Amino acid sequence: MQPYELPLTAAADAIRARQLSPVELADSVLERIAQVEPHLQAYVTVAAEHTRRAAREAENDIAAGRYRGPLHGIPMGLKDLIDVAGAATSAGSRVRADHRAQADSTVAARLSAAGAILVGKTHTHEFAYGLTTPQTNNAWDTGRVAGGSSGGSAVAVAAGTATFTLGTDTGGSIRVPAALNGVVGLKPTYGLVPRHGVTSLSWSLDHVGSITRTVGDAALILTALAGHDPRDPASLTTPGTDYRPVSDADLTGLRVGVPRNHYFDHVDEEVEAAVRRAIDQLRALGARLVEVEIPMTRYIQATHWGLMVPEATAYHESTLRTVPELYQTDVRILLEAGELMPAGDYLRAQRSRTLMRQEWARMLQEVDLIVAPTVPATAVEAGQETITWADGTVEGVSDAYVRLSSPANITGAPSLSVPVGRDAAGLPIGMQLLGRPLGESVLLRVGQAYEQTQPARKLARTA
Amino acid sequence: MPSDELTPPEAARWAARAGLRLPADRNAAVAATANHIHSVVAVLRELDFGDTPPAPAYRAEPENHDAAV
Numbered sequence: 001m002q003p004y005e006l007p008l009t010a011a012a013d014a015i016r017a018r019q020l021s022p023v024e025l026a027d028s029v030l031e032r033i034a035q036v037e038p039h040l041q042a043y044v045t046v047a048a049e050h051t052r053r054a055a056r057e058a059e060n061d062i063a064a065g066r067y068r069g070p071l072h073g074i075p076m077g078l079k080d081l082i083d084v085a086g087a088a089t090s091a092g093s094r095v096r097a098d099h100r101a102q103a104d105s106t107v108a109a110r111l112s113a114a115g116a117i118l119v120g121k122t123h124t125h126e127f128a129y130g131l132t133t134p135q136t137n138n139a140w141d142t143g144r145v146a147g148g149s150s151g152g153s154a155v156a157v158a159a160g161t162a163t164f165t166l167g168t169d170t171g172g173s174i175r176v177p178a179a180l181n182g183v184v185g186l187k188p189t190y191g192l193v194p195r196h197g198v199t200s201l202s203w204s205l206d207h208v209g210s211i212t213r214t215v216g217d218a219a220l221i222l223t224a225l226a227g228h229d230p231r232d233p234a235s236l237t238t239p240g241t242d243y244r245p246v247s248d249a250d251l252t253g254l255r256v257g258v259p260r261n262h263y264f265d266h267v268d269e270e271v272e273a274a275v276r277r278a279i280d281q282l283r284a285l286g287a288r289l290v291e292v293e294i295p296m297t298r299y300i301q302a303t304h305w306g307l308m309v310p311e312a313t314a315y316h317e318s319t320l321r322t323v324p325e326l327y328q329t330d331v332r333i334l335l336e337a338g339e340l341m342p343a344g345d346y347l348r349a350q351r352s353r354t355l356m357r358q359e360w361a362r363m364l365q366e367v368d369l370i371v372a373p374t375v376p377a378t379a380v381e382a383g384q385e386t387i388t389w390a391d392g393t394v395e396g397v398s399d400a401y402v403r404l405s406s407p408a409n410i411t412g413a414p415s416l417s418v419p420v421g422r423d424a425a426g427l428p429i430g431m432q433l434l435g436r437p438l439g440e441s442v443l444l445r446v447g448q449a450y451e452q453t454q455p456a457r458k459l460a461r462t463a
Numbered sequence: 464m465p466s467d468e469l470t471p472p473e474a475a476r477w478a479a480r481a482g483l484r485l486p487a488d489r490n491a492a493v494a495a496t497a498n499h500i501h502s503v504v505a506v507l508r509e510l511d512f513g514d515t516p517p518a519p520a521y522r523a524e525p526e527n528h529d530a531a532v
Contacts, residue, residue: 204518299507306504321483336489337496339481340474341504348507350517355510357518 022073105197172405179430306349
């Protein structure tokens with residue numbers, strides 16, 4: 001096994017035990033980038049010299065006894081919405097052509113302090129306003145979409161060109177590409193990970209989280225990132241904790257909610273079969289399956305759009321007036337149309353969110369978590385605009401990809417996407433675990449318990 | 464066309480009222496997208512909100528979190 005193939009947890013163990021040096025790991029990841037990046041286009045920029053220099057510093061520090069912890073010397077990618085001092089935050093847009101971040105975002109600063117090494121910035125759908133990331137190709141089939149908007153981050157982890165990455169998630173933008181590329185995506189509770197220094201799509205729906213090879217890796221990242229920052233007005237004051245799950249795979253007594261509505265409607269047969277097999281596996285580990293009714297499903301898309309559309313338009317108010325021609329066609333039209341939404345629609349969406357949070361809290365008193373597909377279909381071919389379901393219903397690709405993930409953005413509930421197999425074409429399938437607010441530990445425990453029943457996943461065979 | 468849909472000239476006027484001057488060749492596309500968005504969000508009018516407040520800045524942790532501190 002080459003160092004670039006190691007999950008974060010294994011790489012960290014090897015570095016701590018002095019069996020692997022950060023320089024060896026960095027060189028291996030950079031070689032992998034040279035090999036596969038031309039086919040994938042996951043990165044906006046790769047800072048190879050910085051990576052090698054930082055790896056040598058990490059090696060020297062560790063040799064001198066200044067070991068900072070499990071992220072020390074680990075190569076990472078950051079979605080190009082996340083500020084790193086001195087670097088451009090392009091947001092995937094010509095609007096940001098001359099941008100240069102003055103300071104680190106909170107998450108970049110925390111990862112840097114933990115010793116992680118920035119390899120490069122990864123592609124995003126322009127300003128995170130889309131679900132495909134057209135600049136980047138799927139790690140398993142380069143003719144298919146990466147998913148989005150954190151497409152570059154998911155593809156980099158799936159292909160071994162970063163040991164872990166960060167993404168952002170406003171309607172599913174971490175979990176969707178994680179599912180479509182066969183890696184683990186964690187959208188934490190709203191406000192748990194500070195967003196200071198991260199370009200916003202929609203303030204009341206935005207989250208920052210990780211994309212990793214394993215659930216244990218996600219726990220390590222969350223432990224480094226969670227914690228209050230008053231510069232993010234939504235930041236929770238919850239005290240920091242160690243999220244690393246115990247390796248006990250016994251789920252006896254755990255109540256797992258299985259939706260009887262919404263989450264299995266208009267879902268590809270192979271996706272449903274893989275998720276239901278995974279749910280059976282949870283039962284075999286001792287969990288008790290409880291059927292649940294998802295509340296207010298008729299109002300999910302309306303609430304999500306009612307919040308996101310005007311907030312995104314507000315964020316771009318100035319540049320939409322000065323340089324509208326620099327936006328991509330799909331994003332510009334949404335920003336312009338958002339100008340026409342009355343405040344009454346926005347307030348109804350905010351009031352609907354209040355109701356939805358109350359109803360979800362009620363439902364989550366009956367169960368400890370909910371399991372469901374992350375996305376209803378695997379990665380579609382690049383350029384495909386619609387999905388036709390078995391009953392003849394035609395749905396836009398973006399609408400389909402966001403349909404199952406947006407409830408966690410509306411309610412702020414944590415959601416963890418884990419790979420649960422592949423379809424006949426070899427494309428990855430994801431299952432999401434949805435928990436109570438601040439219930440990350442439960443999701444990570446269950447996700448890891450499931451993961452331990454499966455053979456270790458291999459990287460995408462990107463050629 | 465349903466009576467609550469915006470025509471392209473109306474879309475241009477609404478945009479101008481919001482402070483955005485649309486190039487004339489964008490009016491039809493913006494009207495179509497705005498009408499689609501409206502058709503999605505309009506279902507929220509079915510809800511009986513009673514005294515339910517909006518949630519513009521909310522706390523995701525349990526409501527008793529502060530009380531316990």
